[in-house]
Amino acid sequence: MIVDGEHTFSGPRETVWGLLQDPEVLAKAMPGARQLTLTEDGAYKGVIRIGVGPVTAAEWSLNVKLSDVVHPQSYVMNVESKGALGFTRGSATVNLDEVDEGTRMRYHADLAVGGKVAGVGQRLLDQVAKMLTRQGLDALNKELEARLAASEPA
Numbered sequence: 259m260i261v262d263g264e265h266t267f268s269g270p271r272e273t274v275w276g277l278l279q280d281p282e283v284l285a286k287a288m289p290g291a292r293q294l295t296l297t298e299d300g301a302y303k304g305v306i307r308i309g310v311g312p313v314t315a316a317e318w319s320l321n322v323k324l325s326d327v328v329h330p331q332s333y334v335m336n337v338e339s340k341g342a343l344g345f346t347r348g349s350a351t352v353n354l355d356e357v358d359e360g361t362r363m364r365y366h367a368d369l370a371v372g373g374k375v376a377g378v379g380q381r382l383l384d385q386v387a388k389m390l391t392r393q394g395l396d397a398l399n400k401e402l403e404a405r406l407a408a409s410e411p412a
Contacts, residue, residue, distance in 0.1 A: 259348075259368075259369045259370070259371060259383055259384060259387060260366070260367065260368055260369075261350075261365075261366075261367040261369065261387045261388070261391060262364075262365060262366040262367065263364075263365060263391070264362055264363060264364045264365070265362070265363050265365075265395045266357060266359050266360060266361065266362045266363075267360050267361045267362075267363065267398070267399060267402055268359060268360040268402075268403075269360050269361060269402045269403075269405075269406050270356075270360065270361065271330050271331075271354050271355075271356050271361040272330050273361075273402065273405065273406070274330075274354055274360075274361040274363070274398075274402065275329065275330035275354060277398055277401055277402060277405070278352070278354075278398075281294045281295055281296045281302055281304075282294075283398070283401050284302070285304065286397050286401060287394040287395075287397040287398045287401070288304075288306060288394060289308070289390050289393045289394065290306045290307045290308040290390075291304060291305075291306050291320075292304070292305040292306060292307055292317065293305050294320070300323060300324035300325070300327060300333075301321075301322070301323045301324070302320075302321070302322040302323075303319075303320065303321055303322075304319075304320040304322075305317055305318070305319060305320065306318050306320050306339065308390075316341050316342055316343050317341060318339040318340060318341035318346075319339060319340050319341065320337070320338075320339045321337070321338045321339070322335060322336070322337050323335075323336045324336075330354060331353065331354055331355075332351065332352060332353045332354065333351075333352055334349055334350070334351050334352075335349060335350045335351075335352060335367075336348075336349045337349065337350065337367075337369070341373075343373055343374045343375045344371065344372050344373020344374050344375035344376055345371070345372050345373055346369050346370065346371050346372075347369070347370050348367060348368050348369035348370055349367070349368060350365055350366065350367035350368075350369075351365065351366050351367075352364075352365050353365075363395075369387075371383055
């Protein structure tokens, strides 16, 4: 399954980069995240709870490892999750570019989904992936706006 697109944040690239490295922010941006902790430099472990269509929500273990990190420009995120209903495995490339409006994020993920959850069909999985991506980007936007507002002089 391929998930790609772009999103423009109205904030500086360095601030957006910091948000994308903060496990508390990432947990807020991951729909269904129960926990996310930094285990070592660029590695995170967590638990998420997601349901897809007729497959009821279940907890999945989540492992994320960042590689090919070029601060504050890009990285590759390797993701693996497992649960009673299946697994996901894959990688995503994230690029941050400075633009007049702030910071443009370009992302491209190639994920494999298996187990019972894969039985719901590719079209439904694609729709759910787009919805979760949109929710995550909206959550990142809210966090960015809150941090920028807090740093402005009164």
